[in-house]
Amino acid sequence: MAADGNMKPAKKLSLKENYAMLTRGLDWEPTYQKKEDIFRMIDFEGIKIHDWDKWEDPFRLTMDAYWKYQGEKERKLYAIIDAFQQGNGQFNVTDARYLQALKIFLTGIVELEYASHRGFCMLGREFPGAGPRIAAQMQSIDELRHCTTQIHAISHYSKYFEGMANFPEQFDRVWYLSIPKSFFEDACTSGPFEFIVAISFAFEYVLTNLAFMPWMSGAAFNGDMSTVSFGFSAQSDEARHMTLGIEVIKFLLEQDPANVALVQKWIDKWFWRGYRLLALLATMMDYVLPKRVMSWGEAWTIYYEENGGALFADLARYGIKPPKYADVTIKEKGRVSHEMWSVFYANRDAVNFSTWLPSEEEMAWFSEKYPDTFDKYYRPRFEHWRQLEKEGKPFTCKCLPQLCQVCQWPCLYTEPDDATEFLHRETEYKGETFHFCSDGCKDIFADEPEKYVHAWLPVNQIYQGNCFLPGVDPTAPDFNPLVEALKYMGLKPGVDGGLLKDSIDAQRWEQWTSRPANIHEGAYTDFVRKTTNG
Amino acid sequence: MATTSTQPVFIAFQDNNDTRPIIDAIMADNPNAKLNEMPALVKIDCPGRLVVRRDTISELAGREFDLREIYINLISLAGEVDETDEEFVLEWKTS
Numbered sequence: 001m002a003a004d005g006n007m008k009p010a011k012k013l014s015l016k017e018n019y020a021m022l023t024r025g026l027d028w029e030p031t032y033q034k035k036e037d038i039f040r041m042i043d044f045e046g047i048k049i050h051d052w053d054k055w056e057d058p059f060r061l062t063m064d065a066y067w068k069y070q071g072e073k074e075r076k077l078y079a080i081i082d083a084f085q086q087g088n089g090q091f092n093v094t095d096a097r098y099l100q101a102l103k104i105f106l107t108g109i110v111e112l113e114y115a116s117h118r119g120f121c122m123l124g125r126e127f128p129g130a131g132p133r134i135a136a137q138m139q140s141i142d143e144l145r146h147c148t149t150q151i152h153a154i155s156h157y158s159k160y161f162e163g164m165a166n167f168p169e170q171f172d173r174v175w176y177l178s179i180p181k182s183f184f185e186d187a188c189t190s191g192p193f194e195f196i197v198a199i200s201f202a203f204e205y206v207l208t209n210l211a212f213m214p215w216m217s218g219a220a221f222n223g224d225m226s227t228v229s230f231g232f233s234a235q236s237d238e239a240r241h242m243t244l245g246i247e248v249i250k251f252l253l254e255q256d257p258a259n260v261a262l263v264q265k266w267i268d269k270w271f272w273r274g275y276r277l278l279a280l281l282a283t284m285m286d287y288v289l290p291k292r293v294m295s296w297g298e299a300w301t302i303y304y305e306e307n308g309g310a311l312f313a314d315l316a317r318y319g320i321k322p323p324k325y326a327d328v329t330i331k332e333k334g335r336v337s338h339e340m341w342s343v344f345y346a347n348r349d350a351v352n353f354s355t356w357l358p359s360e361e362e363m364a365w366f367s368e369k370y371p372d373t374f375d376k377y378y379r380p381r382f383e384h385w386r387q388l389e390k391e392g393k394p395f396t397c398k399c400l401p402q403l404c405q406v407c408q409w410p411c412l413y414t415e416p417d418d419a420t421e422f423l424h425r426e427t428e429y430k431g432e433t434f435h436f437c438s439d440g441c442k443d444i445f446a447d448e449p450e451k452y453v454h455a456w457l458p459v460n461q462i463y464q465g466n467c468f469l470p471g472v473d474p475t476a477p478d479f480n481p482l483v484e485a486l487k488y489m490g491l492k493p494g495v496d497g498g499l500l501k502d503s504i505d506a507q508r509w510e511q512w513t514s515r516p517a518n519i520h521e522g523a524y525t526d527f528v529r530k531t532t533n534g
Numbered sequence: 535m536a537t538t539s540t541q542p543v544f545i546a547f548q549d550n551n552d553t554r555p556i557i558d559a560i561m562a563d564n565p566n567a568k569l570n571e572m573p574a575l576v577k578i579d580c581p582g583r584l585v586v587r588r589d590t591i592s593e594l595a596g597r598e599f600d601l602r603e604i605y606i607n608l609i610s611l612a613g614e615v616d617e618t619d620e621e622f623v624l625e626w627k628t629s
Contacts, residue, residue: 014618014619015617015618015619016618058614058615058616058617059615059617060617061602065602069602069603069605069606072606073605073606076606209610209612212609212610213546213572213575213577213609213610214572216574216575216609217572217573217574217575218573220573220574220575221573221574228574232548232574232575232607232609235608235609235610236605236606236607236608236609238609238610239605239608239609239610239611240605242610242611243611243615246614250614293572293573306542307542307544307612309541310539310541310542310543310612310613310626311612313539313541313626313628314539314541314614314626314627314628316628317627317628
């Protein structure tokens with residue numbers, strides 16, 4: 001090369017040219033197999049695609065850039081995780097109450113990253129267009145990275161605190177974790193176009209900012225260097241995933257006018273499914289974080305009403321309307337976290353994290369953030385329950401709740417226009433009655449009843465005797481189905497669930513750090529050193 | 535080129551030393567942008583359209599900047615994306 005003085009180095013390709021070579025030049029037309037035999041899932045949903053080459057990835061991410069920047073993100077993340085572990089970071093978070101949020105995250109969210117990895121693997125195989133296939137393959141690798149880094153980062157907490165070691169088993173068996181699990185299983189068992197509209201658009205683009213921004217900022221605010229680092233490292237991929245979501249929608253809508261109605265139906269369904277899933281996050285933000293960045297109500301105003309509003313204003317030119325029942329989410333924003341925490345508190349012996357009642361100071365914060373609802377509907381309940389705790393007979397729910405056939409939450413919500421009335425809908429299908437938490441979930445069932453009659457509802461399964469460990473004899477005289485069901489879920493009394501003040505984590509936290517296990521309640525044990533003269 | 539939309543687009547970055555010139559460049563190039571700071575992150579909102587320019591970041595960082603480096607510290611965004619070697623644009627097309 002050096003001897004050839006006339007040889008000029010090839011001109012570096014522009015980003016657009018480089019991306020075009022990757023997504024157009026590398027693909028080929030099959031010759032000895034029919035295209036419809038290779039891509040067998042692409043027609044049955046009814047979406048019409050005329051020209052896959054119209055697909056344009058606005059990020060134009062090429063392979064060299066992908067590996068380079070993903071590698072850099074990993075190096076940065078692991079440097080922080082090393083520093084966190086070496087610096088005893090597990091004791092530098094606000095308190096032991098904060099750790100309960102990590103348990104919810106580990107069992108409720110990390111597994112969804114893996115489910116998402118599986119879903120995008122399928123899309124990376126099933127899309128006939130090379131552009132979307134490459135985007136789905138990259139996202140599939142991203143999701144696997146998120147899952148592994150999250151498990152790795154949280155594993156350090158598991159060396160010191162209880163209740164995290166059996167997270168895959170709990171994800172499969174703890175009753176309320178069927179909510180996130182069934183959400184992704186619903187998506188993964190849909191066709192490829194419904195999956196991508198569900199996950200990339202309705203979930204990632206419209207809803208997940210609530211998780212990425214205020215929640216992760218909250219983790220940082222509570223001193224959790226590890227979580228905020230894996231959170232932000234994952235989120236740096238999410239911006240690309242979100243962009244894929246909006247690109248998919250535009251592509252489908254521009255390809256054929258007949259696609260509009262289907263896309264609208266999926267937006268309606270998956271916005272509602274995703275919103276119901278995020279109720280878990282509402283509770284984490286308002287009730288679990290000891291130090292808060294913003295309330296769920298404020299976050300919903302910013303990220304759905306303002307930013308989501310801008311998105312749907314933009315999509316109006318395609319004939320797309322804001323999701324059905326978006327108005328209900330706005331009516332519920334002052335209620336959902338309080339109603340949810342009430343259910344977790346009342347069923348605290350059957351969950352994998354500890355609970356507590358909000359302190360006076362916290363209730364004052366709720367009154368300020370939720371002036372229309374908190375004092376009127378929820379403060380009296382929490383004050384009553386606090387009184388019962390003082391009397392040594394804390395309230396617990398003695399029976400199992402009725403679950404919604406679609407989202408699998410207990411029917412715990414209240415009527416959109418009346419916060420004093422429980423919301424319950426039901427329908428008859430083939431001689432059987434099915435129950436729903438909302439009109440949104442009832443509509444989803446009505447559209448595909450044959451899918452949702454198969455839902456595996458934990459409460460129903462417990463009552464049918466399907467949730468006991470091998471060898472348990474339901475005919476034994478001292479047989480207690482609830483105790484046996486807890487064993488099946490892997491929940492141990494005093495370790496998982498219960499009141500925080502009685503938990504082993506709280507005891508150890510105060511013993512090891514000399515700081516209160518719940519900053520809002522003062523010391524639970526004598527281990528906390530007195531630092532004032534008072 | 536100009537959009538008539540005034541609906542908000544946004545971009546959010548980790549709040550760290552790497553992003554300081556990026557954030558400063560965006561604020562310099564988008565007179566209507568508003569900076570919202572939260573623990574560990576910054577969110578920049580702007581009506582209609584927001585542009586991230588490679589030149590301005592290179593100038594402020596004091597080195598050649600590859601626009602794709604923003605991926606490392608990017609948290610989230612809203613708006614339709616158009617990316618070239620020189621500019622990363624977020625825009626809503628309709629008002």
